Amino acid sequence: MGVLGDAWTWLMTGSNWSGESGALTRLGEHVYVSGIALALACAIALPTAFYLGHIGKGGALAINISNVGRAVPVFAVLALFMLSPLRNAGYVPTIVALVLFAVPPLLTNAYVGMREVDRAVLEAARGMGMSGRQLFLRVELPLAYPMVMTGLRSASVQVVATATIAAMVGQGGLGRIITAGFNTYDTPQVVAGALLVALLALVVEGVLVAVHRVLDPSPSPAAVRATVPGARDGAADKAADSAGGDALRTDDALPQDRVTKTV
Template sequence: MTGGVLGGAWDWLADGANWSGESGVWHRLAEHAYVSGLALLLACAVALPAGLWLGHLGRGGALAVNVSNVGRAVPVFAVLALFMVSPLRNAGYAPTVIALVLFAVPPLLTNAYVGLREVDRSVVEAARGMGMSGGQLFRRVELPLAWPMVMTGLRSAAIQVVATATIAAMVGQGGLGRIITAGFTTYNTPQVVAGALLVALLALLVEGALVAADRLLSPLRHSPSRTEHS
């Protein structure tokens, strides 16, 4: 039975007719990437500066993290449903994007804050003793050492957003979720599986891209101490 469903999903994906047109995979993929990317960018713009700044100051961060984590207890679809009965219901993708932003902020904010606070205090004090200003300390010591934790939060948020963006289909908007809901509507199980596989593949591609970006852009990769020991 499983083999039959997977085989049917492969046949659905191999059919070129399912990839073209407004209901085709390419169009739905573009919609999904747009919603996910916009939500992730907005979440990063809000959460990363706040988390890094609070982590640098060492004050008020715990409260901010706890407040943001309350959002994890609220189902994203419930938030989206509330937006859909508000004046935003006719604002295109805005309700979905806002719901996804609220969903992505907690891991970004938490990891940024914790990453800064877990930097070895002896290293920080040594840098201060060398006469570094607050800005220099942040850029040259704290941020490079917190980078792995920050990127872990970014990867987690990105995967969650890509997977959860399928909810846009629940309110009649685009994305790969429309392939899944269309399969449910027509009792086409292979199409449902094919849609789920496409979402999973996109999430894996995003994860791989962020891992590659981490390796290329990591401050630790270009730090003097790392260069001296290489």
């Protein structure tokens, strides 16, 4: 508890949050770099995955090419960019490296989600006269939505965690807190920086989970019960069965002559 307690003290010290090198500034830099990288990765990966998944061709090749980004260490890519003319382009090297890292999970999950849509459902939609655009927007995309969001959550957490390497080449972000702690042998500061990165990743994960639930196109059980008559926990069906059984038992209990008169 000694190091954790000292890290908590560091986080609770106001002077560590203010100024150009304060934690608040570093947090803003981290969010900025991660957000730009994730937005660019989505702009590249999702349209490609949706198109290839819709036509059903070229997906395996695209996934294999994108997986090169997983095989190459992000720090190695960033180091190569820092040796190029891009080294004086601000955050561009870091953003490009993070984009290459974020594309594979986005592309793979979105493509798999599109291809896992039940073929029978697609044929039924075509039989109803849906165009290719309608088929994509009304059938394929809603059914692939859970896999797309899974890929987005995975890529987001990975980008937030990996963006700390920007500090290794002198750029901003929460990684600067960690590297500054290493340089001054300040272990509580190192732990505090790591905790901030972990907390930010958890917050991003929680926000995306909430967005997933809010935007989920599949109807909830409550909506189904409200829309379909008698679907409320099967209460109507049970009541009908019970009423029918009671009626039968009542008829059985009547004398034969009364049953005849009733008929």
